[in-house]
Amino acid sequence: MSPDTGPLYAEPMSTAPLGLGEAHFPARAPQRLEVSFEFSPPKTEAAERTLWETVTRLTPLRPTFFSVTYGAGGSTRQRTHETVVRLKKETGIEPAAHLTCVGATQGEIDDVARAYWDAGIRHIVALRGDPPGGIGGKYTPHPGGYANAADLIAGLKRIGPFQISVAAYPEKHPDSTDEAADLENLMRKVDAGADRCITQFFFEAEDFLRFRDRTAAAGINVPVVPGVMPVSNFQGILKMAGGCGSKVPAWLASLFDGLDDDAETRRMIAATVAGDLCRRLQSEGVEQFHFYTLNRADLTFAICHLLGVRPQRSSS
Numbered sequence: 001m002s003p004d005t006g007p008l009y010a011e012p013m014s015t016a017p018l019g020l021g022e023a024h025f026p027a028r029a030p031q032r033l034e035v036s037f038e039f040s041p042p043k044t045e046a047a048e049r050t051l052w053e054t055v056t057r058l059t060p061l062r063p064t065f066f067s068v069t070y071g072a073g074g075s076t077r078q079r080t081h082e083t084v085v086r087l088k089k090e091t092g093i094e095p096a097a098h099l100t101c102v103g104a105t106q107g108e109i110d111d112v113a114r115a116y117w118d119a120g121i122r123h124i125v126a127l128r129g130d131p132p133g134g135i136g137g138k139y140t141p142h143p144g145g146y147a148n149a150a151d152l153i154a155g156l157k158r159i160g161p162f163q164i165s166v167a168a169y170p171e172k173h174p175d176s177t178d179e180a181a182d183l184e185n186l187m188r189k190v191d192a193g194a195d196r197c198i199t200q201f202f203f204e205a206e207d208f209l210r211f212r213d214r215t216a217a218a219g220i221n222v223p224v225v226p227g228v229m230p231v232s233n234f235q236g237i238l239k240m241a242g243g244c245g246s247k248v249p250a251w252l253a254s255l256f257d258g259l260d261d262d263a264e265t266r267r268m269i270a271a272t273v274a275g276d277l278c279r280r281l282q283s284e285g286v287e288q289f290h291f292y293t294l295n296r297a298d299l300t301f302a303i304c305h306l307l308g309v310r311p312q313r314s315s316s
């Protein structure tokens with residue numbers, strides 16, 4: 001955005017009443033809004049086709065980056081690499097590779113990172129990962145491995161000047177004793193060189209906004225980007241949220257009540273709920289959003305459309 005135009009949307013919308021109209025849905029895309037999309041590496045040929053259809057649909061939205069998850073214990077090491085490299089080659093959008101510390105020595109993780117560097121990949125989402133027994137178990141670092149995400153970032157920086165994103169937890173990581181300890185851990189990651197914090201999914205805008213205030217008060221001066229999970233499989237999200245410490249509010253459960261056998265209505269509700277969450281955050285000046293796409297385009301595309309993010313047309 002050119003400096004003389006000023007924010008196009010944040011100020012009017014912060015005072016706008018809820019409802020339809022120009023103030024709520026600006027006619028053109030806010031120029032500063034940035035989106036990124038997270039995928040997981042496909043396991044089957046059918047899943048691979050679905051992923052690339054999704055990528056084809058979302059690429060014209062010109063996200064800041066695509067990111068690709070790393071399966072528990074490094075189980076998708078090869079597939080993550082292949083997906084990241086193909087995204088770079090075929091979309092022209094910079095991909096980010098997720099990398100965890102679980103189940104590998106520092107040397108093995110360094111080899112993975114070096115292979116990314118050699119393939120021209122410059123952005124890593126650096127994570128500790130969950131215990132091999134699954135979320136909820138006690139985490140013990142691999143002997144000779146990186147102890148946690150901050151330690152991993154230090155290792156990555158020795159390999160090359162990667163851009164680094166890290167995970168953050170508006171409702172606190174389940175392993176943290178309290179919010180202060182969780183924030184200290186985030187500060188260690190930023191001090192180690194993280195350029196961006198991407199949050200775990202959450203459903204109450206206030207949880208994110210309070211967290212953003214806490215990070216600002218703590219002097220964290222890199223972007224804190226909300227991770228948005230459009231929920232269409234409510235039972236699946238219930239299970240996932242239980243493990244990662246995200247609370248599922250009663251109002252959300254009530255919205256999905258009675259829809260277990262009605263996927264179409266669930267998707268409409270999902271777009272409304274996630275769209276409203278994003279609009280609320282946008283009205284509070286949030287300008288970057290990271291979407292957990294679950295490898296599907298439709299909900300993410302619809303929410304981006306609501307936010308004013310449209311496919312880029314050529315300017316002829």
Ligand SMILES: Cc1cc2nc3c(=O)[nH]c(=O)nc-3n(C[C@H](O)[C@H](O)[C@H](O)COP(=O)(O)OP(=O)(O)OC[C@H]3O[C@@H](n4cnc5c(N)ncnc54)[C@H](O)[C@@H]3O)c2cc1C
Nearest residue numbers: 069070098127128129130148149167173175176198199200
């Ligand atoms: C955006 C995002 C993407 C993700 N992608 C993946 C993925 O691709 N693959 C995957 O397996 N998982 C992924 N996860 C999940 C993540 O691996 C788990 O949440 C994991 O339990 C913590 O990882 P972390 O990088 O946040 O860990 P860290 O920041 O290292 O630490 C997590 C917790 O461990 C404790 N801790 C760490 N260091 C210390 C210390 N020095 N002293 C005391 N306590 C400490 C703290 O309680 C801290 O909150 C993702 C999460 C998010 C939010």
